[in-house]
Structure formats: C-alpha cells, structure tokens
Amino acid sequence: MTTALIALGSNLGDRLGHLKAAVTALSALPETSLTAISGLYETAPVGGPDNQGPFLNAAAAIETALPPARLLSALHTIEASRDRERRVRWGPRTLDLDILVYGAQVSDAPELTLPHPRMHERRFVLVPVADIAADLIHPSLGRSMAALLAALPAEDGDLVCVERDWATDLPPADPAR
Secondary structure, three states, X not given: OEEEEEEEEEOOOOHHHHHHHHHHHHHOOOOEEEEEEOOEEEEOOOOOOOOOOOEEEEEEEEEEOOOHHHHHHHHHHHHHHOOOOOOOOXXXXXXXXXXXXXXXXXXXXXXXXXXXXXXXXXXXXXXXXXXXXXXXXOOOOOOEHHHHHHOXXXXXXXXXXXXXXXXXXXXXXXXXX
C-alpha cells in the first residue's frame, strides 16, 4: 500500500455536496482506504479567468494499492460523476481532484507529474495538507509539508477555515471491498 495525498476543490454548484460526494467515492475505491480528511477551507480562486466564485478546499490521505495512473483515472471518473467539465484551464469547476503526492514517487510524465508541480506554491493546498500530513516529506524538495507552508506568505482573507470536522457524517466505506 502507498500513501497518497489528494487535493479536493469546488467552486460551482453545491460545493460542499460535491466535496462530500468525492470523499465518499474515495473511500469506496478498490484497494484503497481513506485515512484522513483535513478541515474545510474557503479560498479565493487563484489563476484562471476572472469572476469565479470562491472555492471550498480540503485534502485527503489515502492508502492505496492502485498504481498512480489508475488512481488518476478513478479521480477523473469521480469528477465526471459530479458533472466536471474541462473547458477552460483553471476555470470554475464542480469538483477538482488532484494527486499531490503518491508515496515517494517522482515523475515528469506528461499525463501525471508527481509530486504535483505547484503544490508547494499554494497555501490553499498546503494548509489542508498540513492538517493531515504536516511531517510528510515532499519527495522532490526534501522538506516537510509544514516547512513548505511556513515558507509561503499569508495574506489576510486568502484562506478561511469553514469547518474542522465537515466529513464526519459521511457513510462508512463498504467493509466488503
């Protein structure tokens, strides 16, 4: 089993509903166990077109036997189940799921770069990650997630914790998997 960190985000429609559905779907993936969920944060959109609504962001830790490409495919299937459309890069979306870290794997493959190439530059990623994996070492940079977060400047209102235990009422994973 390999530890993977997944970023979750939504800024269209029922944002909280999309994220809760994603967590439920992650916990139901074959050969995978959901081990931790971060707090829930509201953030301003970063990059992309103007006039987007704010995002809800979180992070999840999983233990999985799925290879990275298969995990990515499963994440895309979960996104599609929530009507994710890929029309504009960094545009508004119902659900965005990204593999941030997959064990200690480093890859520059065009279909999946590991670790995520911009995670260390984004507070909206690192704050939730630090909730659940502060001591995890970034495979390329050799620094903990907490140290990477500490190196990023904070701006007033860039990130607001909405709820710490937002995913506690989700149905448990099917133990028969």
